[in-house]
Amino acid sequence: MSSPNEKSSQKNELSLGGQRFQITDPLSLLSVLPEEDRKKIVVDYAAKSLDVETELKQKIQKSQLAGFEMDSFIDRTNQDSQGKLNLSGEFETGTGKVKISTRTVQSTSIVTVLVIIGAILVLIAIVTH
Amino acid sequence: MAYRGCRRRSYRSYSYSRSSYYAPISQSVVLRQKASNEAMKFVRQAFFSLDYARLERYFSQYGREHGSSSASYARKTYPSWKCGAVGMSGQTATRILKIVPGILSRQDQLKLLEIYIPLLQQSLAEKFRESLGNKVIPALELNIFYQKAEALAKQVSLPVDWFVKGVFTDEELAHFQEIIRFLLIQRLDRSFKNVVSDLIELHNACRGKPLQIELNYRISALGAQVELETAQGVQNLTYTPSYEIDQSKVTEDIRGMLLRHVADSLIQDEANQRLASGMQNIALNELATTLGSIERANNPNAEAQSTLRIEAKGGTAVLEINKISIASLRQSISAARLKQTVLVIVAVCVAILIFNLLDSKKGGLVILTLFVGLPIGGSLWYSWKGEAESKQKQIDSYELAQRKVFAKK
Numbered sequence: 096m097s098s099p100n101e102k103s104s105q106k107n108e109l110s111l112g113g114q115r116f117q118i119t120d121p122l123s124l125l126s127v128l129p130e131e132d133r134k135k136i137v138v139d140y141a142a143k144s145l146d147v148e149t150e151l152k153q154k155i156q157k158s159q160l161a162g163f164e165m166d167s168f169i170d171r172t173n174q175d176s177q178g179k180l181n182l183s184g185e186f187e188t189g190t191g192k193v194k195i196s197t198r199t200v201q202s203t204s205i206v207t208v209l210v211i212i213g214a215i216l217v218l219i220a221i222v223t224h
Numbered sequence: 225m226a227y228r229g230c231r232r233r234s235y236r237s238y239s240y241s242r243s244s245y246y247a248p249i250s251q252s253v254v255l256r257q258k259a260s261n262e263a264m265k266f267v268r269q270a271f272f273s274l275d276y277a278r279l280e281r282y283f284s285q286y287g288r289e290h291g292s293s294s295a296s297y298a299r300k301t302y303p304s305w306k307c308g309a310v311g312m313s314g315q316t317a318t319r320i321l322k323i324v325p326g327i328l329s330r331q332d333q334l335k336l337l338e339i340y341i342p343l344l345q346q347s348l349a350e351k352f353r354e355s356l357g358n359k360v361i362p363a364l365e366l367n368i369f370y371q372k373a374e375a376l377a378k379q380v381s382l383p384v385d386w387f388v389k390g391v392f393t394d395e396e397l398a399h400f401q402e403i404i405r406f407l408l409i410q411r412l413d414r415s416f417k418n419v420v421s422d423l424i425e426l427h428n429a430c431r432g433k434p435l436q437i438e439l440n441y442r443i444s445a446l447g448a449q450v451e452l453e454t455a456q457g458v459q460n461l462t463y464t465p466s467y468e469i470d471q472s473k474v475t476e477d478i479r480g481m482l483l484r485h486v487a488d489s490l491i492q493d494e495a496n497q498r499l500a501s502g503m504q505n506i507a508l509n510e511l512a513t514t515l516g517s518i519e520r521a522n523n524p525n526a527e528a529q530s531t532l533r534i535e536a537k538g539g540t541a542v543l544e545i546n547k548i549s550i551a552s553l554r555q556s557i558s559a560a561r562l563k564q565t566v567l568v569i570v571a572v573c574v575a576i577l578i579f580n581l582l583d584s585k586k587g588g589l590v591i592l593t594l595f596v597g598l599p600i601g602g603s604l605w606y607s608w609k610g611e612a613e614s615k616q617k618q619i620d621s622y623e624l625a626q627r628k629v630f631a632k633k
Contacts, residue, residue, distance in 0.1 A: 111469075112473075124486060124490070127483060128484060128487065143491070147498050151499065154506050158506050162510075168517070188532075191535055215566065
């Protein structure tokens with residue numbers, strides 16, 4: 096399934112004082128502003144872009160670290176072939192957090208059941224004879 | 225500026241009742257209050273920075289409104305107010321400062337309005353979340369929900385304080401409000417596209433996994449939750465906002481201010497959109513890592529549960545991922561059925577025994593066997609039957625959840 100194409104809205108024009116502006120390109124609005132305002136907005140834009148880049152880099156690092164921690168957690172779970180450990184872990188990721196817990200389920204042994212059946216049948220045979 | 229001199233203490237008694245009901249304050253009200261406080265601070269500073277000509281105009285105006293004696297008191301006390309030696313009480317401050325916005329230069333008046341606009345915008349966005357935040361929307365009705373949000377944006381009132389009411393004409397105030405609504409509706413448009421993108425990407429990431437996944441998705445812009453078992457059909461939804469602005473009669477200075485605000489706002493939105501796209505990529509990567517980790521838990525009798533919270537492009541997703549040991553469950557079901565079969569065999573043997581005992585006239589033993597054996601046998605039968613049925617239900621819902629991609633809540 097693919098994401099919808101980002102069609103530009105047919106209503107993305109702004110008309111102010113008889114002049115029409117395309118707002119899909121915000122930087123084009125700057126051409127009609129006084130120089131002082133233009134400079135301020137451009138500087139703010141550059142600073143914000145830098146902030147976004149820095150934030151994303153930090154999140155990616157955190158995400159990678161969480162990935163390594165999760166891998167070693169699962170490796171410990173897999174090494175426990177006896178199923179004696181019930182493990183749980185919590186990891187801070189780049190965009191949130193992850194909690195994982197594992198437990199081993201004890202299943203009923205078929206052999207035990209068959210032994211019980213055999214014993215009961217023997218008992219009944221003895222009683223009826 | 226610190227107040228010096230005698231600070232009058234007004235004695236207020238507070239009564240705290242431990243059992244009294246605390247009603248949380250609406251965030252949109254908090255933001256409007258913040259706008260008022262900031263505007264008050266600005267007007268106060270401007271009052272104490274008025275040049276001589278404007279100050280004289282101020283006192284003349286004050287005299288016309290409140291009388292000459294009040295005006296001469298204000299003129300006399302102005303220096304003390306300015307240095308902080310005398311404080312202004314709430315009512316006095318409002319009376320004194322009310323005239324100030326009308327006296328300020330056009331540039332300062334526009335600056336005053338610029339304090340309001342972003343906070344009013346945020347307040348309106350918060351109002352959305354408060355009105356729509358506790359709704360749960362089926363995924364295929366997203367576009368209808370956004371249309372309702374757009375209708376709300378067009379109707380909701382945007383009250384402004386006395387600071388700006390007396391300064392700008394109704395037409396000018398209407399222009400500002402139109403711009404605020406316009407920008408908010410643009411954000412709705414962007415939010416819709418981001419949410420649809422998130423749902424499709426989450427669906428694709430979870431499809432075909434041998435796990436039970438429950439998704440709880442909350443839209444950031446609106447606070448509402450989206451309910452879905454599959455995102456099939458979401459890609460065909462469309463939402464096109466229909467709010468146009470055509471302001472042909474706007475004065476030059478207002479136009480400049482509005483354009484500045486629009487440019488600033490849209491550039492902020494673009495930066496936020498870039499951040500949101502980056503976050504989506506990171507979030508999907510984290511989801512893939514978590515799903516992969518759980519699948520890697522290869523002990524056949526191991527079960528794993530995971531709760532993953534991620535910030536995606538248009539909202540926050542919380543995924544509950546379960547891996548159950550189908551083999552163990554099937555074994556348990558077989559064991560329960562086997563126990564039921566054994567019980568039947570034992571019951572038949574006991575029946576034969578009772579029949580033999582009846583012949584030998586051991587009536588007491590027969591009655592005891594029936595009274596003790598029947599209830600015990602009956603409860604064991606139903607208990608094992610229930611155990612097998614519930615485990616079978618667990619397997620069925622697990623397999624259904626995998627076919628649908630997301631489990632029903």
